[in-house]
Amino acid sequence: MSEIFDVIVIGSGPAGYPAAIRAGQNKLKVACIDEWKNTDGSFAFGGTCLNAGCIPSKALLESSELFQRAKDEFGIHGIKLGGITLDLGAMQKRRASVVKTMTNGILALFKANGVVGIQGHGRLLPGNQVLVTAPDGSENMLQARNVILASGSTPIRLKSVPHDGKAIIDSWDALELDAVPGRLGVIGAGVIGLELGSVWRRLGSTVTMLEALEQFLPMVDQTIAKEAQRHLKKQGLDIKLGAKVLSAAATSGGVDVVYADAQGEHTLQVDKLVVAVGRRPFTEGLLAEGTGVELDARGFVQVDEHCRTTVPNVWAIGDVVRGPMLAHKGKEEGVMVADLIAGQFGEVNYKVIPSVIYTTPEIAWVGQTEEQVKASGRAYKVGAFPFAASGRARAMEAGAGMAKIVSAKDDDEVLGVHVIGPMAGELIAEAVLAMEYSASTEDIQRTIHAHPTLSEAIHEAALAVDKKMIDGINR
Ligand code: FAD
Ligand code: AMP
Numbered sequence: 001m002s003e004i005f006d007v008i009v010i011g012s013g014p015a016g017y018p019a020a021i022r023a024g025q026n027k028l029k030v031a032c033i034d035e036w037k038n039t040d041g042s043f044a045f046g047g048t049c050l051n052a053g054c055i056p057s058k059a060l061l062e063s064s065e066l067f068q069r070a071k072d073e074f075g076i077h078g079i080k081l082g083g084i085t086l087d088l089g090a091m092q093k094r095r096a097s098v099v100k101t102m103t104n105g106i107l108a109l110f111k112a113n114g115v116v117g118i119q120g121h122g123r124l125l126p127g128n129q130v131l132v133t134a135p136d137g138s139e140n141m142l143q144a145r146n147v148i149l150a151s152g153s154t155p156i157r158l159k160s161v162p163h164d165g166k167a168i169i170d171s172w173d174a175l176e177l178d179a180v181p182g183r184l185g186v187i188g189a190g191v192i193g194l195e196l197g198s199v200w201r202r203l204g205s206t207v208t209m210l211e212a213l214e215q216f217l218p219m220v221d222q223t224i225a226k227e228a229q230r231h232l233k234k235q236g237l238d239i240k241l242g243a244k245v246l247s248a249a250a251t252s253g254g255v256d257v258v259y260a261d262a263q264g265e266h267t268l269q270v271d272k273l274v275v276a277v278g279r280r281p282f283t284e285g286l287l288a289e290g291t292g293v294e295l296d297a298r299g300f301v302q303v304d305e306h307c308r309t310t311v312p313n314v315w316a317i318g319d320v321v322r323g324p325m326l327a328h329k330g331k332e333e334g335v336m337v338a339d340l341i342a343g344q345f346g347e348v349n350y351k352v353i354p355s356v357i358y359t360t361p362e363i364a365w366v367g368q369t370e371e372q373v374k375a376s377g378r379a380y381k382v383g384a385f386p387f388a389a390s391g392r393a394r395a396m397e398a399g400a401g402m403a404k405i406v407s408a409k410d411d412d413e414v415l416g417v418h419v420i421g422p423m424a425g426e427l428i429a430e431a432v433l434a435m436e437y438s439a440s441t442e443d444i445q446r447t448i449h450a451h452p453t454l455s456e457a458i459h460e461a462a463l464a465v466d467k468k469m470i471d472g473i474n475r
Contacts, residue, residue: 005029008130008144010122013047015318015330016150017106022338024113032115033122043119044103047152049327052172055102057195059095061358064202126290146313146341151286153279153319160247167250174274180204185257185270187245191357193276197237198359207237210259212244221369221418228363281320307337329353352435356425361401364428367416367435370406379409383464385457387421389472392452398422403457407465412440423454441465
């Protein structure tokens with residue numbers, strides 16, 4: 001007789017592990033299965049986010065920014081340092097240790113919440129059975145009242161750009177390089193491409209980014225995107241828009257990349273080429289014949305707004321289902337599903353999901369862009385405040401960028417908040433909370449913000465919406 005669980009979660013990324021923890025908090029008998037294996041051969045919970053995504057990328061972004069600031073900015077503060085050199089080995093060791101601390105943290109959280117963590121491959125069989133194949137090949141059949149699929153996503157590969165893990169690499173490989181490439185090519189100037197390009201540019205690579213679209217960051221408010229493009233160009237990122245990569249081949253000296261733009265075909269020679277053209281849902285080996293779980297045309301597990309699949313008591317969350325591929329979106333879905341299973345209230349507000357790009361300056365937004373509001377036909381008003389006028393930003397030598405708010409003309413509701421500037425990813429939390437409570441611009445205007453803080457930029461942007469800005473000139 002197989003062991004019976006109330007909930008079995010397949011995948012322990014930022015969608016799966018919170019689902020398991022909340023199920024444990026809800027006093028359900030829960031197991032969480034994951035097969036993730038790191039490049040050093042160790043197994044780990046935490047999925048892409050902790051092992052090969054959010055956390056290692058932020059560790060390297062932080063280190064590389066400090067390196068670049070020590071070289072280019074400390075002098076402005078009157079700090080004279082000589083002989084600044086890079087010890088990439090030490091930087092990578094720190095990155096790996098940050099990851100290890102976080103993934104070990106999940107083990108501790110599982111223990112504290114009564115979650116049975118299982119290392120191995122999980123496969124859903126008809127009748128809510130889950131076949132677990134352990135790393136040594138042994139098999140174990142588990143039975144669940146509810147199964148949550150949280151198998152995540154994997155990098156999209158281009159057929160004509162064959163991945164070899166050495167010269168032609170993906171985002172995971174690009175986080176673990178042990179030498180700074182002289183010339184780095186990046187296909188795709190999306191969020192991941194820009195973050196990786198920034199890391200290696202700061203550490204000394206000549207970076208060329210090839211982006212098929214003519215428009216830079218089309219999902220971002222275009223005032224902010226234009227500002228970002230200007231700053232990133234100044235930092236030395238060569239972003240070629242309208243440049244579609246046709247093929248690439250590893251050579252003895254690196255990689256030859258063939259791309260086409262309005263002028264015709266070109267060949268770019270680089271030492272390493274990162275393919276960062278997006279991610280696709282990962283369902284390989286997840287579903288046995290006859291489970292009844294349906295995928296949509298793009299390979300995502302089909303779910304309703306409460307993450308119910310086409311099969312009763314089988315749920316799916318995170319990158320493997322529709323919606324933005326973001327860790328915090330998956331986390332909220334995981335918590336919602338674990339609460340719904342326990343008979344409690346559960347809801348995700350898909351309209352108010354923040355996005356952050358961890359470049360310098362940082363870019364963060366929530367809600368609709370000005371372009372989207374305009375296209376919707378709703379009358380709107382806009383206010384913006386430049387960080388150049390923020391005392392705190394100036395004191396930090398970080399006066400680039402702005403905060404911008406788009407509000408409805410009729411009832412003053414905040415429709416979108418867009419920030420490019422220092423700590424934008426932290427600043428956006430206030431806007432998310434405001435929008436979660438359907439705040440009006442006036443609500444933000446009447447909220448006291450500490451001085452001198454970066455958050456005053458959000459306050460002033462709200463004032464600017466009604467031409468009541470104090471620290472800037474209203475236009
Ligand atoms: P995943 O994290 O992909 O986890 C899925 C897990 O399921 C994996 O551990 C996998 O081994 C396991 N699994 C799959 N199938 C099976 C099976 N059959 N049996 C057992 N185990 C299985 N998002 C942000 O919000 N902020 C960021 O700053 C950010 N930065 C990123 C940087 C990079 C370089 C990358 C690549 C991604 C980044 N993301 C970021 C995206 C984020 O990592 C994903 O949105 C998030 O990891 C999705 O979580 P998930 O739990 O759905 O899937
Ligand atoms: P994201 O989906 O944010 O990770 O971004 C991936 C980016 O890669 C998108 O902006 C795509 O337009 C871009 N892209 C996809 N295929 C190609 C290609 N063959 N050449 C250049 N850019 C590409």
